[in-house]
Amino acid sequence: MCGIVGAVAQRNVVPILIEGLKRLEYRGYDSAGVAVIDQACCLARTRSVGKVRELEGRLDAHMEGATGIAHTRWATHGRPATENAHPHICRKTVALVHNGIIENHEALRRAQMQLGYEFTSQTDTEVIVHEIYRRLEETADLLAAVRAALPSLRGAYALGVITNREPGRLVAARRGSPLVIGIGIGEHFIASDVAALLPVTQRFMFLEDGDIADITRDAVTVYDAQGARVERPVRHSELSADAVARGEYRHYMLKEINEQPRAIADTLENRIGVDQVYAEAFGPAAAGLFADIEAVQIVACGTSYHAGLVGRYWFEGLANLPCAAEVASEFRYRKPRVAPHTLFVTLSQSGETADTLAALAYARELGFARTLTICNAPESSLVRGSDLVLMTHAGPEIGVASTKAFTTQLVALLLLVTALGRSRGLTAEGEARIVHLLRSLPGQIEQILGLDTAVQAWVPFFTNKQHALFLGRGTQYPVAMEGALKLKEISYIHAEAYPAGELKHGPLALVDADMPVVAVAPNNTLLEKLQSNLQEVRARGGELFVFADSDNDIHEDPRTHVISVPPVDDLMAPIVYAVLLQLLAYHVAVSRGADVDQPRNLAKSVTVE
Ligand code: G6P
Numbered sequence: 001m002c003g004i005v006g007a008v009a010q011r012n013v014v015p016i017l018i019e020g021l022k023r024l025e026y027r028g029y030d031s032a033g034v035a036v037i038d039q040a041c042c043l044a045r046t047r048s049v050g051k052v053r054e055l056e057g058r059l060d061a062h063m064e065g066a067t068g069i070a071h072t073r074w075a076t077h078g079r080p081a082t083e084n085a086h087p088h089i090c091r092k093t094v095a096l097v098h099n100g101i102i103e104n105h106e107a108l109r110r111a112q113m114q115l116g117y118e119f120t121s122q123t124d125t126e127v128i129v130h131e132i133y134r135r136l137e138e139t140a141d142l143l144a145a146v147r148a149a150l151p152s153l154r155g156a157y158a159l160g161v162i163t164n165r166e167p168g169r170l171v172a173a174r175r176g177s178p179l180v181i182g183i184g185i186g187e188h189f190i191a192s193d194v195a196a197l198l199p200v201t202q203r204f205m206f207l208e209d210g211d212i213a214d215i216t217r218d219a220v221t222v223y224d225a226q227g228a229r230v231e232r233p234v235r236h237s238e239l240s241a242d243a244v245a246r247g248e249y250r251h252y253m254l255k256e257i258n259e260q261p262r263a264i265a266d267t268l269e270n271r272i273g274v275d276q277v278y279a280e281a282f283g284p285a286a287a288g289l290f291a292d293i294e295a296v297q298i299v300a301c302g303t304s305y306h307a308g309l310v311g312r313y314w315f316e317g318l319a320n321l322p323c324a325a326e327v328a329s330e331f332r333y334r335k336p337r338v339a340p341h342t343l344f345v346t347l348s349q350s351g352e353t354a355d356t357l358a359a360l361a362y363a364r365e366l367g368f369a370r371t372l373t374i375c376n377a378p379e380s381s382l383v384r385g386s387d388l389v390l391m392t393h394a395g396p397e398i399g400v401a402s403t404k405a406f407t408t409q410l411v412a413l414l415l416l417v418t419a420l421g422r423s424r425g426l427t428a429e430g431e432a433r434i435v436h437l438l439r440s441l442p443g444q445i446e447q448i449l450g451l452d453t454a455v456q457a458w459v460p461f462f463t464n465k466q467h468a469l470f471l472g473r474g475t476q477y478p479v480a481m482e483g484a485l486k487l488k489e490i491s492y493i494h495a496e497a498y499p500a501g502e503l504k505h506g507p508l509a510l511v512d513a514d515m516p517v518v519a520v521a522p523n524n525t526l527l528e529k530l531q532s533n534l535q536e537v538r539a540r541g542g543e544l545f546v547f548a549d550s551d552n553d554i555h556e557d558p559r560t561h562v563i564s565v566p567p568v569d570d571l572m573a574p575i576v577y578a579v580l581l582q583l584l585a586y587h588v589a590v591s592r593g594a595d596v597d598q599p600r601n602l603a604k605s606v607t608v609e
Helices: 014-028 054-058 106-113 126-141 142-153 253-260 260-268 286-291 302-318 354-368 383-387 404-424 427-450 452-461 476-492 501-505 525-538 573-591
Strands: 003-007 031-039 044-049 067-073 088-090 093-102 154-163 168-175 180-183 188-192 204-205 211-214 220-223 232-235 295-300 321-329 342-348 369-373 389-392 467-472 494-499 518-520 543-549 560-565
Touching: 003 014, 003 093, 003 154, 003 168, 014 054, 014 067, 014 188, 014 295, 031 054, 044 054, 044 154, 067 093, 067 154, 088 126, 093 126, 106 126, 142 154, 142 168, 142 211, 188 211, 188 494, 211 369, 253 260, 253 573, 260 404, 260 427, 286 404, 286 573, 295 302, 302 321, 302 342, 302 404, 302 476, 342 354, 342 404, 354 369, 354 383, 369 404, 383 518, 389 404, 389 573, 404 427, 404 573, 427 573, 452 543, 452 560, 452 573, 467 476, 467 501, 467 525, 476 518, 476 573, 494 501, 494 525, 501 525, 518 525, 518 573, 543 573, 560 573
Parallel strands: 295 321, 295 342, 342 369, 369 389, 467 494, 467 518, 518 543, 543 560
Antiparallel strands: 003 067, 003 188, 031 044, 031 067, 088 093, 093 154, 154 168, 168 211, 180 188, 180 204, 204 232, 211 220
């Protein structure tokens, strides 16, 4: 969480920093700030509570400088307030932006107060800037000062530091939080994510954990955790600045929902042949490694976890492999028993989720046979830390509520299930069937997006509600969970999902006229059971909203609303029906005037525990 941008150039960097912040706002938007070294060689700073546009509104038109740093915050220590916004400054000399959490900040704060340092915020960050200032007084060299200060910090950080004593210099460091350097011509940049810098460069250097970078207009010098000078490769990003623009859409979320046919097609490209999944899709070593796998453990957070839950049904049902799926924040703190030859699979849009990364590190200690990540962010920490990688090609996802990342994760999971299932009873015909279904999926989703108007017609039934219940069975149960998550995160309506068979064990007590009940009812072996569950709701005066296969026998009545969905194979149904629930959540949130792309208290990429 929190987004960092920095620049050293010959031109005024304020507009670059502000544009960068706007592109990083998905990482946090409680407050924002910018600091530059101005023409008088002083640190000039502006900070504001709220979004980057509030900051922009407060900027003095004369604020200019060729070296600067900026930050958009997702509050952890210290409430969202101007004094807690970054950059933090020590004695008008050192300015710093930070993403991460300093765990020993209280002890450092006490020690620094005794040394006479004044604190102006409640953040864990402020101790870092004082620590660096203290070392700068001793060394008169910003790089040496940062290097000397870092060992006293416990926790995670990505940092950008400047001082008016060395105006053309920016020092950056990372441990546990992402940071990338943008390579320009006669100018250099830092950011939490390449997306922030796409308007100014497409060439990037990814820092490794423990790296410190000394950055000037003309040079970038990187030192590793041991202090040795190292070369980090410069990579060319395929992303264009437009890929992260909202275009004609009112919200990123709507754009991303509509991008799903293309995102799925891109994720399938070069991974499937006429009748088969290419084993090379998982890397050259994959085929050999897969042969030994006897079980799968999936770990993820949020929406990615829901994709993992669907995956569990597929691994067991299609690939004949025992599979467990668990949220990373739980997995990392328990003592799981690891069966031999278990593949550890992480799912993540960002590849930087702190709990998922910690779970991956823990998995190594626990002795899992292999690790594989299904991830949407190339060069992310998960990608770099896993033995095998299957990228989802969803393109940048900016809306905080995940949509296309979820459906492409499901597609990637099906590719993996198929590749692993081959030696475990999945026949060539079975594989060909999956491949054909996948190939027709983008077209099918396109058709489903055509139901948007029908979904919108349901919105008035939800706008003023406080609660909603989502029901599904089998693979549709995690889809119902995802639908409930989407609704609560962007519309703030309390929503829960239940496997429909569990209704009678509690949730039925909640059913009344004020509790809309959404059900996903594709045509499958559990349909009849689901229909009985829906009767239980009806009999108790509940109002039903059912997404039903058009072949199904679910009829409209004054308290049963049905959207008829074109028939879809059961295997593809979780992907197809998820899109409908995304649309429902989106339109309900818009009708309530909610900030769809940046819901309160949330952030897209949770890089702190
Ligand atoms: C946050 C986001 C969710 C996302 C989750 C996991 O909570 O708001 O949309 O599903 O993190 O993120 P990841 O990047 O690991 O998929």
